[in-house]
Amino acid sequence: MESVLLEIVGRVATVTLNRPDIRNAFNAEMIGELRDAFTSLHSRRDVSVLVLRGEGKSFCAGADLSYMSSMAGFSLDENLADAHALDEMFWALRACPQAVVARVHGHAMGGALGLLACCDLVAAVEGTQFAFSENRIGLVPAVISPYVLEKMNAGAARRYMLSAEVFTVWAAADGGLIEYAGGETDVDEFVSTVVKALAANGPEAVQVTKKMLRDLATLPSWAEKRELTTKTIAQKRVSPEGQEGLKSFLEKRSPSWKT
Numbered sequence: 001m002e003s004v005l006l007e008i009v010g011r012v013a014t015v016t017l018n019r020p021d022i023r024n025a026f027n028a029e030m031i032g033e034l035r036d037a038f039t040s041l042h043s044r045r046d047v048s049v050l051v052l053r054g055e056g057k058s059f060c061a062g063a064d065l066s067y068m069s070s071m072a073g074f075s076l077d078e079n080l081a082d083a084h085a086l087d088e089m090f091w092a093l094r095a096c097p098q099a100v101v102a103r104v105h106g107h108a109m110g111g112a113l114g115l116l117a118c119c120d121l122v123a124a125v126e127g128t129q130f131a132f133s134e135n136r137i138g139l140v141p142a143v144i145s146p147y148v149l150e151k152m153n154a155g156a157a158r159r160y161m162l163s164a165e166v167f168t169v170w171a172a173a174d175g176g177l178i179e180y181a182g183g184e185t186d187v188d189e190f191v192s193t194v195v196k197a198l199a200a201n202g203p204e205a206v207q208v209t210k211k212m213l214r215d216l217a218t219l220p221s222w223a224e225k226r227e228l229t230t231k232t233i234a235q236k237r238v239s240p241e242g243q244e245g246l247k248s249f250l251e252k253r254s255p256s257w258k259t
Contacts, residue, residue: 003030005055006037011048011199011257013041013098020056025064026111028082031089038092048203049195050098052119058106060115062133086111087143093118094147097207099198103191104178109133113177114144117151120210121194122178123187124169130177132157136164152177200258204241208232 005016015037017024024030041047054060063071071082093100093115102116105125110133116122132148134141141148141161148157156175160167169181180190198206212232219225236242241257248255 001033001037003027004033004037006040008044008047011046011203012051012195013044013047013049014051014053017052017054017060019064020054022064023058023061023107024054024056025061025067027064027067028070028085031085035085035089035092038089038096041096041098042092044098045203045207047098048201048206049198050096050100051191051195052093052100052102052115054105056106059102059104059108059128060112061107062110062112083143090114090118090144090147097210099206099210101191101194101198103187104128105184105187110141111144113141114147116177117144117147121180123180123182123190123194124172124178125184125187126169126181128169128172128181129166130160130168130172131164131166132161133164135162148177202241202245202255202257204239205236205245208236 003017003019005014005018007014007016015034017030017034019025019030038050041050071079074082099121100119102119102122104116104122105128108116108124108128108130110131113130113132132141132144145157145161148161153174153176156171156177160171160175167175169178172178173181180187182190212228215228216225219228237246244257245255
């Protein structure tokens, strides 16, 4: 991969958008590389955390100009194929079993907000500019919308998608798109602390918890929710990781995944 870097150290994977000369703007190749990087982590039960970040001055400025220029000449079928490829990238990130933490700075525009919406925790540096910029140029934030509405307050998403106005880290936090905002040092410390805490947890427990929370949001009745949660904890208690965790707690020692 050229536009994306993937590094795994211990239980932490880091995916870095690596087109700093154009503020990590998307093109077709980068979209495919991000999809492949995220997909490669789906089966990694030894990885508990994925950190998503951007190299250079910005996290991601949306689609790059050459990519947008090529799309202008696409047929309907070509545009449909391109939209499916973009959606597959977002779905691959959403489907990651690991806890996903994003570190955002500079700009997060257009499709970049789809990436943030697929993350479990987002920390942004003060001064970061956000925008659903599609309406401004006569387009629609369509592919990212289901992912954004899963995370962001619906009223805030409606406002900023329709207006295409630039909004601040504080508005992003109020709208539910990000979880933390602060100075650059504060953001780095927050990400480091959260990643350290997540990596210290049982890797399977993190993944099962994430899946359970997603499943609970789709179940229509309390009966189904109660069935899911009681079955989940019972299965986890008898699992090898659950047994090791309980034994290490009772024996006042670190569990095996921390050694």
